[in-house]
Structure formats: C-alpha cells, structure tokens
Amino acid sequence: MTEKQKVIRTLTGKVVSNKMDKTITVLVERFVKHPLIGKVMRLSNKFHAHDEKNEISEGDVVEITEHKPISKNKSWVVTKVVSKAQIIN
Numbered sequence: 001m002t003e004k005q006k007v008i009r010t011l012t013g014k015v016v017s018n019k020m021d022k023t024i025t026v027l028v029e030r031f032v033k034h035p036l037i038g039k040v041m042r043l044s045n046k047f048h049a050h051d052e053k054n055e056i057s058e059g060d061v062v063e064i065t066e067h068k069p070i071s072k073n074k075s076w077v078v079t080k081v082v083s084k085a086q087i088i089n
Contacts, residue, residue, distance in 0.1 A: 009066040049076040059085025
C-alpha cells in the first residue's frame with residue numbers, strides 16, 4: 001500500500017431522539033464477552049447525527065457514517081434508513 005487509504009466507519013443503530021433541528025440521537029448497541037467471567041454484556045453508545053431534511057422519526061433504524069465535525073458534538077451523518085418505526089394505534 002503506497003497510497004494512504006481512509007477507513008470510513010459506519011454504524012447501525014436506533015433513533016432515540018429527534019427533538020433537535022436537523023439532528024438525531026442514535027443509540028448503537030454492541031455485545032461484548034467479558035474477558036474474565038465470560039458473560040456476554042450489552043454495551044451502548046449514543047451519537048448525534050446530522051439529518052438534513054428532518055425526515056427521520058424516533059424508533060427508526062438508521063445507518064450513520066463518520067464525517068468531518070459539523071458542530072461541537074455532531075460528527076456523524078445519516079446515510080440511509082434501514083427500517084422505519086412501526087406505528088401502533
């Protein structure tokens with residue numbers, strides 16, 4: 001490899017908040033096996049992602065990609081909606 005290759009990180013998670021303007025909060029969960037006990041634990045992180053059209057609602061599953069910083073806390077952009085939330089009446 002002579003050229004420098006950039007690794008683009010993508011994550012998939014559930015939208016837990018869309019109350020901000022053009023910003024959503026995405027909860028990304030992952031499962032990790034504890035090194036000593038061996039129990040599988042659920043770890044989660046929340047990321048602020050940019051939603052240009054304000055079209056994503058709570059409960060949707062989205063894919064986000066790392067981007068240059070847009071604001072103080074926001075450096076991820078929504079690339080696609082994996083599935084929409086089901087509305088129960």
